[in-house]
Amino acid sequence: MAAVQGGSCDPEIKTDIKTEPLGDGFTNSNANDGRMLSTPPGSSAPAASNSKPAAGASEDQQTLLAVLQFLKRNKLTESVEILRREAGLPEDSLDPKGPDSSGAGCGGAAGSGDAEAADASSLLSRVTGPSPAGAQAPSKAAGGEDQPDVNVVLSAYSQQGDPALYDVYYSGLKKFIETVLDCHRAELSQVFYPLFVHMYLELVYNNHESEAKAFFEKFSGDQECYYEEDLRILSGLTKKEHMRGNETLLDFRTSKFVLRISRDSYQLLKRHLQERQNNQIWNIIQEHLYIDIFDGMPRSKSQIDAMSGSLAGEAKREANKAKVYYGLLKEPEIELPLDDEDEEAENEEGKPKKKKPKKDSMGSKSKKQDPNAPSQSRIPLPELKDSDKLDKIMYMKEATKRIRLGPDNLPSICFYTFLNVYQGLTAVDFTDDSSMIAGGFADSTVRVWSVTPKKLRKVKSAADLNLIDKESDDVLERIMDDKTASESKIMCGHSGPVYGVSFSPDRNYLLSSSEDSTVRLWSLLTFTCLVGYKGHNYPVWDTQFSPYGYYFVSGGHDRVARLWATDHYQPLRIFSGHLADVTYTRFHPNSNYVATGSSDRTIRLWDVLTGNCVRIFTGHKGPIHALAFSPNGKFLASGATDGRVLLWDIGHGLMVGELKGHTDSIYSLKFSRDGEILASGSMDNTVRLWDATKAFDDLETDDLTAATGHIHLQDNSQDLLLGTYMTKSTPVIHLHFTRRNLLLAAGAYNP
């Protein structure tokens, strides 16, 4: 993430410590990015050399100016013009302000949001500012003007302390923290890890290899076990040269590690460090850590452990303050025909449905507008087609036959086993009506199977289509070519493993994302590729259609998630902020938000309208590979390689549950149609069912918890676990509830 640092940012952020010029730059710059990228659909400027869809929102003049300046420097005059026009800025606004803005250092690096996507060198460019003081220096957008130098990047480490004393400093602090009162100890212990890492890196940077190794040896054992993976990477890094291009290191350097500490504990620490004149540590704390101070009781060890573990510490409380409209959109009123008049209903369906505003239908779903729901037109959604309405009717009919699940009434599970895939199955998706299943494979193919007796057919060729009677009632049937009927179809086009597949809600399209850095849109009528969406420059790990179609989201190794519309070849939004790969993307049921999971071990929720990050959830100890929204939109479940499922209250931005039981990475999560049951599937060859109703009912959502964000999780995984179901050496990589609440699971047999 772009590091926007410096005291000048302080006024913007109401930091609790007024006296300490603690740097910020995380949420703030993040917000900047978001706003900058929140271009209305279609207005994104065509990207030039480094493809920056820069457009402005007028609310942040500074950012805008910085962007303009950046564009100008890169000779993107056309873009400058467009941007200026769009933002309504006067012609001359740029020049006088330019130096100012770079001097002020506000949002200077914001423009590099997309540069993240470029490559490793532009990753480096996110952090700039050649001043030796580093953090306090105004950072400028260093886009492409000069090759970023590792010295610049790491300049903060150039301060030279006596390497022999690092040991003393650290153990001094350790001793101090061990002697403080118990209530403070847990909180202050949080400092150890970031401090350790930064001190180690400083030693390495200053070529004190043997001291660095000794330091690592001595203190690495003290760190929390969930940092083990990072420590392993760190331990391999012993030379200054290695620091160039090491992403883990860059993450440490460029993002401030966020700690939440109570005011009392913080004062204690501060006093200690000042008394001891322990400037080395104090400097690190000031420059590289962000201490989010709160008033009130210090947190306990378990509380801290529950929330920590991410690459950059916890989320700041500010990050989760924004209002989230998690309610569901009102369903369009559709007359529900009675069961016995199926045929008739479907025929008369076509025309009368067009008069949608007709409100007289009794509308089984005619619920009041949810107060927490976004307005119906907050983001433009595609109009319902006739076929969509038919499908909705089918859905409602099915829903009436839905089995009510509960602890005493567990779903039946059908397992779809992929055979003969030779370790090559990478992604699976079901259509919502469970009529088709798609698999993405490591051999670059996408395959679709029909799971009903209805075979998959292609549309006839153009010549044949000319012959058919277009006025006939069954024209949709007539256009299909029976000769092509088969149980499965293969679609080739990608040039790398397919890591994500997603059906469109109307079942006419399929999306696939691949290592070849493209997302492809396939037609399920012709079984050919329609569009290849290029934008990610690195492998695209996941993609998903919006529940209303038209939009889709993708996320990849370039650390951003992108929002697309099927008819735009460029992304509408770029969600940038994760510190590592975006591994999983999911749409909120109301399509106004997107959740992304990342290898930086955080989950972020993005507002589709503004592009802002509205929630950051920390607590996982491994890359997140599964997300699921509850059907009512209030909750989010996440699963990671640490084998744990965490439950989140979106509205309050709180962790509300932890489900322990899986022994390996969790690759799929799904709520039952009514949200009573959460199913999780894992590499450990099991499907587990959890009592979601109970998990969410037991919530103590008192105001205090909501205000402080401190959660008390009771360990009730065993009570909530309703069942564990083994497969036969078949990792469960996808789960799906049919409309009648039958659980479908899928995976490849792995002999």
Place this chain on the structure above:
Amino acid sequence: MADREERRFAEVSRESIKLMGESAGVDLSDDVAALLAEDVCYRLREATQNSSQFMRHAKRRKLTVEDFNRGLRWSKVEAICGYGAQDALPFRSVKEGELFFVEDRDINLVELALATNIPKGCAETMVRVNVSYLDGKGNLEPQGTVPTAVQSLSDDLLKYYQQITRAILGEDPHLMKVALLDLQSNSKIAALLPYFVYVISGVKSVSHDLEQLNRLLHMVKSLVQNPYLYLGSYVRSLVSSVMYCILEPLAASINPLNDHWTLRDYAALLLSHIFWTHGDLVSGLYHQILLSLQKVLSDPVRPLCSHYGAVVGLHALGWKAVERVLFPHLPAYWANLQAVLDDYSVSNAQVKADGHKVYGAILVAVERLLKMKALSLSQPAEGGSSTQLGSTVGAMGYRVSSPGLSPPPEPLSEAALGIASHLQAGGAGCPWEEWMPVPLPAMYSELYSFFGDSLAVRFSTGPEFGSYPPCTQPQPGDTRKEPNGPASNSDTTRKMPQLTANLNISPRQDGSPRTDPPPPSLAAAGSGRSLARSSSVQRSRSSSSRSSQRSAGVSRDVFPKARFTSPQAGLPAFSFLIGGQQMGRRCQGRRPFQTTFAPTAPPHAIPPRAYAHKLPVIGRVGKPVRRWTCSHYSLHLPL
């Protein structure tokens, strides 16, 4: 420091770097090499970390070469080619140079291109579905418990039972095959076991219908082979049904056109299979079976086809059974048989033909008895040294007959079930108590007295016997012919050339026993044909038995339709339709999620979907692995 580093990571040594440099024509100084080595190690670690994400996203646990190459490619490093093989690469060292390298053999592409055994393509990727857990509690009915009669069957089970029995006893052979296969692999039918056993006990009512009997026997086989079923005491009932097919003068056998012989052979095979796999479930089963067989054999009133069944049954149970029951009984029985065979009257033609069947069966049985006995004697002396083919055959024989070597010392008075129930100890043959093992030479000479040359030919060509005469026990003097090894016996001297021929052949035979034609001189000697045949004793069991049958036919020239399948190898002699490893693994126990799909509807005959629909509710819809490619039934489940 260095130690720590070494413990934590794999390390490329300075020497390796220097060597690599030399091979590229660069001379590196120590310092440079050290620096390079360290950097290489670091870069390797980095590349590994980068590549691991590709593994994670491919949802695998195993890092592949491809993952690594992807990691390299995205780090703008050239990929490494040539390491994509699935199997581990041999890592070798050259002692002199302390050089370690991955062996990279030359591959002759011409050979590869012109190879005739073109590898078949991989099986097609496909999706199969089954209901794994019904209402969240799949497969919960305990397996192996014997359900009581009052236990109410669920509707699904009842439907399954009806479908299966209808399919098996019905007209459609395809349907029957499917049903049998499912019966063989379904893990959830424990509750139905008694019902199926009852159906099978219906053999007595359909003794006129060979086809039905055959189907019921197949049903037995499927049940026996089902790894999820615990047969328990039902074994007894199944055995008695099978024995019925072996021994009873079936109504169907009145018509000489009916090939009830095959049925008896099959039943005998099945009997031995049940016995070897489930014999431990019922104590004293072995004795009971032997007693019933013996009783039939010693009952002259019984028709010859019953006798035939008894002989075949004994044969199937192993050579020990033959030795204990058939051999002692042979002198008594021989007279009767001889009488039948010598009666050339027209009215006796049919009976005589039957007699020939029995004769052939006895011949086959005693031949194996002799062979195995010789082997069992020579084996300990030989100490397992030989690379001779005989030893492998012997090992097979041992394995098969091992339970028979120590028959459980059960009291015989206990009431036996079913057919064995009317047995009494001590028939016409030797009673159990008096039974003493007869030494091999004595046995041989006695048998020779019955069968004459038709036996001797076969016997002397057996490499085992011919090779080891000195190792056998000293011959007792009271035997009539004193077969002091074939060489010393005047009757067998003329077989000497065959022996030497065999000695020549046998060492080579363990490679490919089929390749050696008999020496031309032997063929000229007239016995070449039989020699060639008997040298194929070491071939696959069925062929050996068939050939022996045929050579029996050479001497007697009668049995036109006889079709023996030697039960020499008991269990493996069955060719299972579901073969291969998956089947084997599935046997390990109850596995709720079915991942391999056993066969179901053969493509054309039945409306497969309708069938497949009903089955999954209960359990797996089977289809053998190799037939997946032609599956036509859909994945549909009523959702």
